[in-house]
Amino acid sequence: MTLTAMIVKMSEGLGRTCAIFFLTLLFSLPLGLLVALMRMSKNRVVSAITSACISILRGTPLMLQLIAVAYGPFYLFGYTLLVKEKLLAIIIAFSLNYAAYFAEIYRGGIESMPVGQYEAAHVLGYSKGQTFMRIILPQVVKRILPSVTNEVITLVKDTSMAFTLAYMEMFSIGKQIANSQSSFLPFVIAGVFYYLMNSIVAFAMSRCEKALSYYR
Template sequence: MSNLIDVTGYILKGGLISLKLFIIVAILSVPLGILVALGKISGIRPLRSALSIYTWVFRGTPLLLQLFFVYFGLPVIGIRLEPLTAASLAFTINYAAYLAETFRAGIESVDKGQFEAAKALGMNYRQTMVQIILPQAIRNVLPPVCSEAINLIKDTALVAAIGIGDLLRAAKEVVTREFTITPFIIAAAIYLVISSLLVLMFRKLEKKYSVY
């Protein structure tokens, strides 16, 4: 029993790294994704084209490849990043690309009459977006964003490839050392708990935004 507690504690320490990466990426990728989405529906054609290329590249290539490019590739041109910084950058750029498409679809799903009504009330573009369009768009995109959040917590396991001691790597180390699959079961349980908490959080958000 004591050994099980020690193993769980060790794995949870790795889980803190995974959770830290999740929080950093969530905080950075959501506003970036919204900005990219707004840029993709703007009337500035060069901006739309550039952002379309960005989302095409980062949605069309593996996240692990992007992680390797940031951590192992950038030093070739003299840019060296700490492992967690490199992982945060790669994950943020990747998830912002996915979220941008989700937010764009959410904004475009809002009835065009909402824009016309806001204009008739004398609201400018920023006021229309912040007060009218985005609250409705957020309600529409919450289910797919929830799925992306769950994918993100699972994808944090990829950082083991660049030497970061995340949750899964900690479990693997114990398995290798003690020749037991129990750490993998513990790691799976932790992932399930975190995913379940995310689902509950997004359900509460859906109820909150259902008033719009």
């Protein structure tokens, strides 16, 4: 197999890698905010349940969660949709896992806001919802961006974990080529692919940071 043939074959899997990446971000970023708000809820029950969930999602390997999401419902209830639609199972597992991490990042950002801002907003007649959406959240987003970038970069690399469910993304295909051709070249190609993707992510995120640095 020539180098070009290897790159072409692995590029086929790159689409699946990107699908995991973008869909996970699409669902986990908003879900993370919701989870963060539930975690900070004044209702003790809601807050306790949420923090238990976060603790489980952060405390067990993603690989295990993938197996649990795909095969758990099948063994418990004979439910086969998640087995047949691999991408769906992967997106659910990835989104839940990443939402847990994002939630803690959001919480850190929200709790770092001085109480004085809430008081000032109250005096000016803002409702609680308006205070959060118009005053607090924009500042939070700005503050947490570097931590979010970290997670997003990790996500690019974590996509290779989809192999656990025999989902043929780029790295799984690379491993198969490596084995059949007894060559380490596919690993080099995979490394270049991941590095390029992450360079794009880092570039995009730094542009976002610049765009948001409107006070400087």
